[in-house]
Amino acid sequence: MLKEQLANYTIILASSSPRRQELLTSLNIDFEVRLKPVKENFPDYLCHHEISDFLAVLKSRPFINDLKSKEILITSDTIVWHNNKALGKPTTQQEAIDMLKSLSHQTHEVITSVCFTTYNTQKTINSVTKVKFKELSDDEIWYYVTKYNPMDKAGAYGIQDWIGQIGIVKIEGSYFNVMGLPIDLVYKNLLDLTSLKKT
Secondary structure (H helix, E strand, C coil): CHHHHCCCCEEEECCCCHHHHHHHHCCCCCCEECCCCCCCCCCCCCCCHHHHHHHHHHCCHHHHHHCCCCEEEEEEEEEEEECCEEECCCCCHHHHHHHHHHHCCCEEEEEEEEEEECCCCEEEEEEEEEEEECCCCHHHHHHHHHHCCHHHCHHHCCCCCHHHHHHEEEEECCHHHHHCCCHHHHHHHHHHHHHHHHC
């Protein structure tokens, strides 16, 4: 259904994330990946979804002047919100350990924002999922950080990874949102966007 509606469009995913690419592929639509470097900095006064919204829009800016009339650009950003601050991607192994210790036996929020940009329109949506970890032992945290690759993941973990399988005891909201793309909302907004363009 969506594939037919997008037949005359080029969908561009501006993300190197294999998880986002995998999730978009699951919609059975054709898309291409285009990458342009962006410094992911945001103003200190932003909080919660304002941060991921800002960064999703920021990632679209290098592409705006190049978009053609039948192209739809998808940019996205995911943060972990815990104790009134955003946890991004860890830059060191110790930072990853510290992040996971802070999430242990706690509930946090995972926020993913998605920006849809065409040559003359832009819309940003977001999704919030609550995730609760069991109490993680130091050995479990060390095993995960040294055996897996948490450095490219917000909050230093992937829900689909070993740590998610053994550590997450409750989730409220979209599982795929925690992976990095609320695929149900992406589907809905692509349908809405192309329906509007037909009328």
